[in-house]
Amino acid sequence: MDRTRAHRAAALLVIAATALCGPAPATAGPSRSGVRLSVDRATLPITGQCNGGELRVRLTNRGPAPVYADAVLTAPAALHLPRRLISTWLPAGYTRTVPVAVSAPAGTPTGTYTVSVTSGEHRVAVPVVVSPARPSADLARSAVRVSASSSRTGFPVCGAVDGDADPAHWGHGTGWADGTGRQWPDWYELTWSGPRQPARVTLTTVGSAQFPTARYGLRDWDVQLATAAGWRTVAAVRGNTAVTVTSTFPRQRTGALRIVTHAANGLNDQSRIVELSVS
Amino acid sequence: MLPPHRPAPAVRIGALPRRGLFALGGAALAVALAPVTTRTAMAAAAPRSDPFTLGVASGDPLPDGVVLWTRLAPRPLEPLGGLPFAGYPVQWQIAADPAFRRVVRAGTATARAEYGHSVHVDVRGLRPGHDYYYRFRTGGHLSPTGRTRTAPAVSASPRALRFAVASCQAYTDGYFSAYRHLAAEDLDVVFFLGDYIYENAVTSVGGNRFDPALRLPDAFELPVDTLDLYRMRYALYRSDPDLQAAHAAFPWVLTWDDHEVQDNYAAGVPRFDIPARDFLVQRANAYRAYWENQPLRRPQQPSGAGMRLHRRLRFGDLAEAHVLDTRQYRSDQACGDGLRAGCADRDDPRRSVLGDAQRGWLLDGMNRSGTRWTILAQQMMMAECRYGGDPALLDMDKWDGYAADRRKVLATAARVPGTVVLTGDVHINYAADLRPDFGRPSAPAVAVELVGTSVSSGGNGTDSTPRLDQQRRDSPHLLFANAQRGYVRCTLTRSTLRADYRTLPFVNRPGAPITTRASFVSDRDRPGLSPA
Numbered sequence: 001m002d003r004t005r006a007h008r009a010a011a012l013l014v015i016a017a018t019a020l021c022g023p024a025p026a027t028a029g030p031s032r033s034g035v036r037l038s039v040d041r042a043t044l045p046i047t048g049q050c051n052g053g054e055l056r057v058r059l060t061n062r063g064p065a066p067v068y069a070d071a072v073l074t075a076p077a078a079l080h081l082p083r084r085l086i087s088t089w090l091p092a093g094y095t096r097t098v099p100v101a102v103s104a105p106a107g108t109p110t111g112t113y114t115v116s117v118t119s120g121e122h123r124v125a126v127p128v129v130v131s132p133a134r135p136s137a138d139l140a141r142s143a144v145r146v147s148a149s150s151s152r153t154g155f156p157v158c159g160a161v162d163g164d165a166d167p168a169h170w171g172h173g174t175g176w177a178d179g180t181g182r183q184w185p186d187w188y189e190l191t192w193s194g195p196r197q198p199a200r201v202t203l204t205t206v207g208s209a210q211f212p213t214a215r216y217g218l219r220d221w222d223v224q225l226a227t228a229a230g231w232r233t234v235a236a237v238r239g240n241t242a243v244t245v246t247s248t249f250p251r252q253r254t255g256a257l258r259i260v261t262h263a264a265n266g267l268n269d270q271s272r273i274v275e276l277s278v279s
Numbered sequence: 280m281l282p283p284h285r286p287a288p289a290v291r292i293g294a295l296p297r298r299g300l301f302a303l304g305g306a307a308l309a310v311a312l313a314p315v316t317t318r319t320a321m322a323a324a325a326p327r328s329d330p331f332t333l334g335v336a337s338g339d340p341l342p343d344g345v346v347l348w349t350r351l352a353p354r355p356l357e358p359l360g361g362l363p364f365a366g367y368p369v370q371w372q373i374a375a376d377p378a379f380r381r382v383v384r385a386g387t388a389t390a391r392a393e394y395g396h397s398v399h400v401d402v403r404g405l406r407p408g409h410d411y412y413y414r415f416r417t418g419g420h421l422s423p424t425g426r427t428r429t430a431p432a433v434s435a436s437p438r439a440l441r442f443a444v445a446s447c448q449a450y451t452d453g454y455f456s457a458y459r460h461l462a463a464e465d466l467d468v469v470f471f472l473g474d475y476i477y478e479n480a481v482t483s484v485g486g487n488r489f490d491p492a493l494r495l496p497d498a499f500e501l502p503v504d505t506l507d508l509y510r511m512r513y514a515l516y517r518s519d520p521d522l523q524a525a526h527a528a529f530p531w532v533l534t535w536d537d538h539e540v541q542d543n544y545a546a547g548v549p550r551f552d553i554p555a556r557d558f559l560v561q562r563a564n565a566y567r568a569y570w571e572n573q574p575l576r577r578p579q580q581p582s583g584a585g586m587r588l589h590r591r592l593r594f595g596d597l598a599e600a601h602v603l604d605t606r607q608y609r610s611d612q613a614c615g616d617g618l619r620a621g622c623a624d625r626d627d628p629r630r631s632v633l634g635d636a637q638r639g640w641l642l643d644g645m646n647r648s649g650t651r652w653t654i655l656a657q658q659m660m661m662a663e664c665r666y667g668g669d670p671a672l673l674d675m676d677k678w679d680g681y682a683a684d685r686r687k688v689l690a691t692a693a694r695v696p697g698t699v700v701l702t703g704d705v706h707i708n709y710a711a712d713l714r715p716d717f718g719r720p721s722a723p724a725v726a727v728e729l730v731g732t733s734v735s736s737g738g739n740g741t742d743s744t745p746r747l748d749q750q751r752r753d754s755p756h757l758l759f760a761n762a763q764r765g766y767v768r769c770t771l772t773r774s775t776l777r778a779d780y781r782t783l784p785f786v787n788r789p790g791a792p793i794t795t796r797a798s799f800v801s802d803r804d805r806p807g808l809s810p811a
């Protein structure tokens with residue numbers, strides 16, 4: 001940490017210690033020490049964008065009266081946290097637990113980073129260990145970047161490369177859906193840190209009693225590879241009605257692969273991929 | 280001309296600003312709702328970039344005053360608007376002219392971090408029934424100018440009251456073009472009837488706005504249940520230029536519905552499976568953010584999970600508006616909520632949508648007001664609304680699910696000439712006659728209801744649907760139904776109500792034109808809507 005950053009961090013802590021956890025001005029407030037801070041995880045191992053972890057920040061009001069409490073999270077720019085602040089009303093004796101996801105964008109150097117959580121006079125530092133992704137026969141699991149044209153809330157890009165290809169788990173964060181609805185095409189992309197040589201893509205779309213393939217499943221898509229001349233289509237699927245489809249093509253070197261979707265069955269509203277594997 | 284940006288030196292509360300632009304005119308009698316206290320750490324310097332990104336607003340007009348509102352947020356999509364945990368002095372002015380040559384009141388309030396850097400100024404000492412212009416300044420930054428209007432004197436006999444009815448503005452469902460047109464209307468006040476924000480996740484492109492320039496951070500995809508996230512949600516909504524224009528044009532009188540907290544909640548009962556105590560904490564966070572982000576007075580400021588939002592506003596002897604809260608005190612929805620047929624519990628007199636105290640306050644106020652017109656500014660459709668079947672399916676979340684309370688209100692309305700119910704919630708325009716027994720269409724109406732469609736919720740919409748056509752056939756008291764977006768523009772004169780249903784052809788892109796889809800009138804002494 002350079003001097004400027006250290007100075008900023010110190011300044012933040014001073015502000016936090018003097019201004020956070022103030023009682024609601026409309027109520028008689030207890031001392032700041034009435035709020036206790038704890039964080040569930042002592043250390044947090046993660047391996048990148050799609051293998052992050054979760055801290056659970058707990059704020060407990062041990063004072064006799066309700067307060068509005070704040071917790072500030074600070075982390076190096078190398079880590080991604082969707083939130084850096086938690087503010088909440090705390091009745092006397094009440095504990096609020098807030099999960100905070102921690103991930104590392106593609107290309108984050110491996111090593112140990114620190115997430116600090118500060119509330120009033122309390123500060124908890126959690127080491128976050130970023131490790132290289134484990135080698136896998138499934139090239140999708142070792143992508144350094146997973147991205148898409150858009151994503152629907154609850155259906156993140158990481159859901160389609162999490163190793164869970166069970167369509168019955170659709171709706172529980174284990175698949176990807178685009179965020180647009182009835183707008184085509186959409187795309188879903190894997191980028192590797194260096195050249196890979198894929199020859200086979202297996203795509204699982206939805207197919208369960210609640211989400212039958214005929215109504216919600218993906219129908220038409222292309223498999224494309226990045227080349228020096230741009231994206232090149234190496235396989236195309238049209239009129240699909242199956243839950244799982246494997247496309248094969250001549251093995252070749254590439255740094256990225258994407259699925260371009262053109263239509264879905266039935267409602268024809270969204271792209272739904274439960275799992276994508278590449279070998 | 281705007282003053283040049285000038286980093287403020289050390290804070291001097293109440294110091295006169297440079298260049299005389301904000302010279303104090305008259306005694307600063309305003310009551311700043313967030314006075315400086317020793318607990319507020321003051322920032323050493325003004326925000327470096329424009330902190331007035333969320334616009335200005337005024338609300339709850341009285342004959343001698345109005346609430347002025349703004350919130351500092353130089354980076355509105357960040358926690359605390361990009362500001363540190365420190366307070367900022369904010370100077371305010373209110374003038375009789377838009378050039379601020381005749382400043383009538385001015386002062387300094389504090390935008391405190393504890394209140395999300397919002398500013399509420401309860402200005403008093405104004406003249407009744409007059410237009411005023413107001414603005415704020417902090418450091419070298421000057422806010423946009425807002426226009427507002429005080430209510431007529433209590434003893435005055437105004438010839439007319441002009442107002443609009445708006446509700447339900449899901450950011451993710453479309454653009455707020457309706458407000459661009461509303462801002463150009465000639466109105467005394469705007470009634471906003473709930474669902475100012477939606478608690479659902481917003482994608483980086485703003486849902487169906489598909490605005491790639493928006494680039495919302497993924498914090499907007501988190502479930503909204505803490506104060507910081509509710510504050511950010513208001514910041515997103517209030518950053519919309521059309522919404523800002525409508526707030527800057529007129530004073531607003533607001534109430535909430537469910538989405539300001541959580542879809543279809545009932546008092547302390549959440550819709551979703553979370554413990555009741557956790558839900559009350561969520562409600563407290565939501566109520567706090569609501570107060571911070573609206574032009575409301577201190578009596579409305581929440582205490583924990585409770586907030587007194589129901590209140591009355593009087594417009595001379597012409598009208599009194601009873602602003603209702605049908606969420607905070609209601610009994611849980613009958614028969615498991617949703618559309619139900621033959622649900623006996625909906626008639627249970629022990630169940631209430633207003634709660635005993637608010638219902639007593641309302642009925643007493645209706646009986647006492649003595650104005651030509653009585654306005655009930657509230658959320659849910661009061662007229663019976665059938666959804667097919669025999670017996671008919673009825674929505675347990677509406678007044679249909681709380682029939683005992685409805686009977687009491689309509690029995691009172693039968694004795695109080697000129698009762699007009701204003702409604703939001705359903706994203707549909709309806710014009711309805713209200714009868715104590717909806718099964719007897721030959722009985723005279725005792726009041727009328729104007730159900731205003733959504734500003735954006737539901738997307739583009741259509742002029743009609745098979746369901747709406749069926750509802751019209753099943754319910755003679757429903758005189759009009761339309762499922763496009765827009766608002767209702769109304770005029771009350773001494774003896775006549777006129778309602779113009781203003782609709783847009785689309786909201787999935789900006790720039791929609793507006794037309795008047797239908798107009799209705801009703802006579803004060805013989806209630807009943809007929810085409811104008």
